[in-house]
Amino acid sequence: MTANGWLQFAIFSIVLFATVKPVGIYLAHVFEGERTWLDPILRPIERLTYRLCAVRPDSEMNWREYAFAMLGFSAVTLVFTYIIERIQSWLPFNPQHLAGVAPDLAFNTAASFTTNTNWQFYVPESTMSYLTEMAALATHNFWSAAVGIVVAVALIRGIRRTTSATIGNFWVDLTRTTLWILLPACIVYALLLVWQGVPQNLSAYTAVHTLEGATQTIAQGPVASQEAIKMLGTNGGGFFNANSAHPFENPTPFSNLLQMLSIFLIPAGLTYALGRMTRSQGHGWAVFAAMFVLFTAGFAACYWAESQPYNAIHGAAQSGSLTAPAGNMEGKEVRFGVASSTLFATITTDASCGAVNAMHDSFTPLGGLVPLANIMLGEVVFGGVGSGLYGMLIFVVLAVFIAGLMVGRTPEYLGKKIEGYDVKMAMLYALIFPLVVLSLAAIFVLIPQGTGVTNNPGPHGFTEILYSFVSGAGNNGSAFAGLGTNWWYNIAMAFDMLTGRFLMMIPVLALAGNLARKKSVPPSPGTFPVNSSLFTVLLIGVVVIVGALTFFPAVSLGPVLEHLLLNAKQLF
Amino acid sequence: MQTTTNHAPILDAAHIPHVPPPVHHSVWGTAIRFTILTTILLGLLYPLFLTVAAHVLFPRQATGSLLLKDGQVIGSQLLAQSFTADKYFHPRPSAAGNGYDATASGGTNLSLSNAKLAQRIQSDIDKLTTASNGQPVPIDMLTTSASGLDPDITPDNAAFQAARVAQARNLSIDAVNSLIAAHTKPRDLGLFGEPRINVLELNLALDNQSAVKPADSLTR
Numbered sequence: 001m002t003a004n005g006w007l008q009f010a011i012f013s014i015v016l017f018a019t020v021k022p023v024g025i026y027l028a029h030v031f032e033g034e035r036t037w038l039d040p041i042l043r044p045i046e047r048l049t050y051r052l053c054a055v056r057p058d059s060e061m062n063w064r065e066y067a068f069a070m071l072g073f074s075a076v077t078l079v080f081t082y083i084i085e086r087i088q089s090w091l092p093f094n095p096q097h098l099a100g101v102a103p104d105l106a107f108n109t110a111a112s113f114t115t116n117t118n119w120q121f122y123v124p125e126s127t128m129s130y131l132t133e134m135a136a137l138a139t140h141n142f143w144s145a146a147v148g149i150v151v152a153v154a155l156i157r158g159i160r161r162t163t164s165a166t167i168g169n170f171w172v173d174l175t176r177t178t179l180w181i182l183l184p185a186c187i188v189y190a191l192l193l194v195w196q197g198v199p200q201n202l203s204a205y206t207a208v209h210t211l212e213g214a215t216q217t218i219a220q221g222p223v224a225s226q227e228a229i230k231m232l233g234t235n236g237g238g239f240f241n242a243n244s245a246h247p248f249e250n251p252t253p254f255s256n257l258l259q260m261l262s263i264f265l266i267p268a269g270l271t272y273a274l275g276r277m278t279r280s281q282g283h284g285w286a287v288f289a290a291m292f293v294l295f296t297a298g299f300a301a302c303y304w305a306e307s308q309p310y311n312a313i314h315g316a317a318q319s320g321s322l323t324a325p326a327g328n329m330e331g332k333e334v335r336f337g338v339a340s341s342t343l344f345a346t347i348t349t350d351a352s353c354g355a356v357n358a359m360h361d362s363f364t365p366l367g368g369l370v371p372l373a374n375i376m377l378g379e380v381v382f383g384g385v386g387s388g389l390y391g392m393l394i395f396v397v398l399a400v401f402i403a404g405l406m407v408g409r410t411p412e413y414l415g416k417k418i419e420g421y422d423v424k425m426a427m428l429y430a431l432i433f434p435l436v437v438l439s440l441a442a443i444f445v446l447i448p449q450g451t452g453v454t455n456n457p458g459p460h461g462f463t464e465i466l467y468s469f470v471s472g473a474g475n476n477g478s479a480f481a482g483l484g485t486n487w488w489y490n491i492a493m494a495f496d497m498l499t500g501r502f503l504m505m506i507p508v509l510a511l512a513g514n515l516a517r518k519k520s521v522p523p524s525p526g527t528f529p530v531n532s533s534l535f536t537v538l539l540i541g542v543v544v545i546v547g548a549l550t551f552f553p554a555v556s557l558g559p560v561l562e563h564l565l566l567n568a569k570q571l572f
Numbered sequence: 573m574q575t576t577t578n579h580a581p582i583l584d585a586a587h588i589p590h591v592p593p594p595v596h597h598s599v600w601g602t603a604i605r606f607t608i609l610t611t612i613l614l615g616l617l618y619p620l621f622l623t624v625a626a627h628v629l630f631p632r633q634a635t636g637s638l639l640l641k642d643g644q645v646i647g648s649q650l651l652a653q654s655f656t657a658d659k660y661f662h663p664r665p666s667a668a669g670n671g672y673d674a675t676a677s678g679g680t681n682l683s684l685s686n687a688k689l690a691q692r693i694q695s696d697i698d699k700l701t702t703a704s705n706g707q708p709v710p711i712d713m714l715t716t717s718a719s720g721l722d723p724d725i726t727p728d729n730a731a732f733q734a735a736r737v738a739q740a741r742n743l744s745i746d747a748v749n750s751l752i753a754a755h756t757k758p759r760d761l762g763l764f765g766e767p768r769i770n771v772l773e774l775n776l777a778l779d780n781q782s783a784v785k786p787a788d789s790l791t792r
Contacts, residue, residue, distance in 0.1 A: 004759070004763070007763060008763060008764055011763060011764075049606075049609060052605060052609055053602050053605040053606045053609060054601060054602055054605065055602060055606075068599055069599050069602075069603070072599040072600055072603045073599075073602075073603040073606065073607070075603075076600070076603040076604055076607050077603075077607055080607050080611070123676060123678070125675050125676070125677070126675055126676065134615050134616065134619045135611050135615030135616060136615070138614070138615060138618075138619065139610065139611050139614045139615035142610065142614045143607075143610070171602060171606065174606070175606075178610065178614070183613075183614065183618065186618070187618070187621075187622065190622050190626075191622070191625060191626065191629065191630075194622075194626040194629070194630045194633050194634055195629075195630050195633065196633070197633045197637050197649075197650055198633070199633065199634060199635065199636045199637075200619075200622055200623050200626035200627075200634045201623060201626075201627070201634055201635050201636070202623060203635065205675060206636060206638065206645065206648075208638070208645045208646055208647050208648070208653075209644060209645075209646060210646060210647055210653040210654065211641075211646055211647070211653070211655070211660070211772070211775055211776070211779065212653075212654065212655060212656065212657060212660070214653070214654055216647060216651075216653050216654075216672065216673075216674055217673075217674060217675050218636060218638075218647075218648055218651060218674040218675075219674055219675045219677075220635075220636050222619045222622070222623060224622060224626060224634075225618060225619035225622040225623070226619070240677050240719075241676065241677045241678045242668075242677035242678050242679070242718055242719035242720065242721070245677075245679070245717070245718030245719045246677050246719045246721065247650040247651055247719060247721055247722070247723055248636070248648075248650060248651070251637075251650050252760055252765070253759065253760035253764035253765025253766075254760040254761065254764060254765075256764065256765065257760070257764050327711065328684070328715075329711045329712050329714075329715040330679075330680070330682065330684070330689065330715040330716060331679040331680065331681065331715070331716065331717070331718045332715070332717065332718055333717050333718050333719060333722045333724070334664070334712055334717070334722055334724040334725060334726055334766060334768050335722075335724050335765050335766060335768050336765055336766065337765060337766035339766075340764060340765050340766075356718070357718065358718045359679040359680075359681055359718045361679075361681035361682075361683060362679060362680065362681060362682060362683065362684070362689075364684055365683075365684070365685070455681050455682070456681075456682065456683040456685070456686045457686065458683075458685055458686075459685070460683035460685050460686065480681070481678070481679075481681050482680075482681030482682070482683075562683070562685050565685065566684060566685050570685070571685055571686065571687040571690055572685055572686060572687060
């Protein structure tokens with residue numbers, strides 16, 4: 001580790017911190033339908049959207065209607081993307097004449113982008129046409145990001161409202177999130193990326209004659225427009241196979257900084273919006289603090305592990321010597337080095353982004369454990385857009401419940417009594433994830449179709465399988481990317497991702513509906529304050545304990561075992 | 573006589589005022605319309621607008637930062653290409669396709685516990701150490717990048733290769749070293765990322781310096 005690496009972390013954190021309040025206020029304005037400076041341009045488009053889509057913006061929905069609209073919309077977009085992938089060879093913007101995508105892969109990809117996962121079992125530059133990238137995949141990045149955000153907003157409303165049957169209008173939330181937040185930010189951000197070197201064109205791939213006289217074909221495309229929403233919407237699906245490690249997606253350390261910030265921008269801002277919309281700013285900051293502590297811990301562990309000199313971490317006997325500040329550079333880019341790579345890896349898995357600027361598969365065992373553990377904790381460290389906040393609020397409910405048990409009183413959360421139904425929904429959310437992940441991983445280590453496509457032998461191969469199902473159900477989309485694919489993985493991962501997204505959103509909306517229905521009770525001396533540092537500590541404890549108890553056995557068979565064997569000079 | 577079902581009260585006129593009005597004509601109808609409308613806005617207008625704006629504001633970057641030499645496109649400034657001759661600096665090893673394939677980016681995804689990786693690195697160390705009289709080998713020369721198209725090498729790596737290049741070109745080592753120094757990019761904002769040298773740019777500069785005729789036209 002170097003002082004510079006920690007300085008990069010510090011400056012990143014300060015810049016992020018500076019954005020939280022302005023972004024949070026803006027988000028709250030948008031969700032409460034208040035005036036913003038973009039109104040003159042966007043109000044007419046908003047009204048037109050409602051008219052064309054037969055939306056009555058003034059009518060509110062109860063949680064069931066909200067959930068049904070959300071599921072219906074997601075189903076339609078899933079089918080839409082599947083069809084475009086299948087018939088892309090007959091559609092325009094396909095200069096490379098790429099064929100239609102195979103049914104199982106097309107289904108996997110449609111499920112992947114619908115669920116904000118963006119797991120990619122394909123090499124984009126040789127699979128997807130420009131039209132598929134723009135109209136199906138990039139558009140899906142907007143949709144799935146907006147869906148995640150509106151579910152979080154519905155939950156915030158549920159906390160805030162009293163004796164209300166409704167939690168908002170799904171279509172209004174979706175439209176406003178897209179028009180006021182995602183689209184304008186992406187236009188500015190994409191242009192900044194082009195300035196740094198990200199291509200944005202519709203040209204056929206360029207054949208060049210290199211200085212040594214060889215031929216190199218350079219894949220091109222409308223990269224910047226997709227890159228912007230890929231990061232800002234915590235989607236993470238690359239335009240190129242190497243994702244944000246590809247110099248065309250992430251050309252400079254500065255573009256890398258922008259990308260890291262854009263992952264956390266909305267999720268961090270949402271913590272402030274939570275405080276503002278629930279009239280409890282201290283609570284918003286307490287949640288932010290819990291997230292920031294976990295973020296710092298993850299970076300410290302990952303950066304430390306990857307900075308170990310190559311000779312020290314490697315089991316092989318070596319003759320010859322290496323230059324001093326070695327670190328693990330396999331699968332990393334020179335312009336980022338170890339510090340910017342591990343910071344990116346921590347951020348992308350704290351959030352449910354899943355873009356990568358280094359190959360997690362080639363991380364040291366403990367360095368690779370950090371991204372895995374981040375996803376296992378539920379991606380609640382800022383987390384995905386929307387999903388990070390509602391995931392953390394589930395843990396908040398569990399934390400106040402546990403605090404209530406300790407003092408023997410009915411737990412309260414911001415004036416709402418937390419009762420059996422609420423805790424059941426929270427537990428449902430917390431249990432679906434490990435249930436689907438561990439079941440699928442257990443099946444796939446037992447069948448040859450599961451173990452036959454790993455890229456590495458030994459415990460690392462197990463970690464590849466485990467990581468894929470954790471990443472899928474967590475809707476992260478980063479990978480131990482050596483894992484190959486087949487029909488079984490395509491279908492199982494699609495199921496994994498859809499379950500991890502929608503089966504977990506339904507309890508969140510049910511919780512929102514139930515909280516909205518309740519009366520507010522005034523705080524009493526027995527109320528556990530949710531804006532204190534004690535609460536922050538308790539919240540961190542609940543997140544870590546739930547994650548550790550659930551996944552420790554699996555982790556000990558993968559990265560932990562690999563680390564111990566590597567220390568004993570055992571290779572596979 | 574038929575028993576009353578649970579649905580009957582909804583049809584009862586007296587209850588109608590209590591039933592909230594339907595929010596939409598149909599969720600499916602709205603979902604399909606919203607999908608089509610936003611596909612036009614976000615999937616076509618947004619990227620096409622950006623394509624035009626990018627070409628106006630940053631034409632070089634928008635088209636892939638291509639480098640020309642004698643009117644021929646010889647590569648992208650941002651992507652590594654293969655160099656094997658002694659007179660050129662070599663980029664990092666590549667796992668993209670069969671090496672430096674800009675239509676198949678990617679890394680090896682080998683784990684540190686994989687014997688294949690250990691053997692590859694050890695054999696590269698042996699080769700390079702022999703060729704360089706025992707100088708320590710920079711780690712980035714031994715490891716494949718994440719993209720397989722990493723355009724940069726570390727200053728250590730460039731220094732390691734300088735003697736070979738100088739000899740092949742009949743240049744003094746100082747001349748090569750000063751060219752390396754001129755092409756070393758610092759950290760962005762003095763802080764982010766790592767110092768680096770773009771291999772293609774450095775090799776182009778070498779060619780221009782070595783050329784007998786006046787420098788080739790080099791535009792970006």
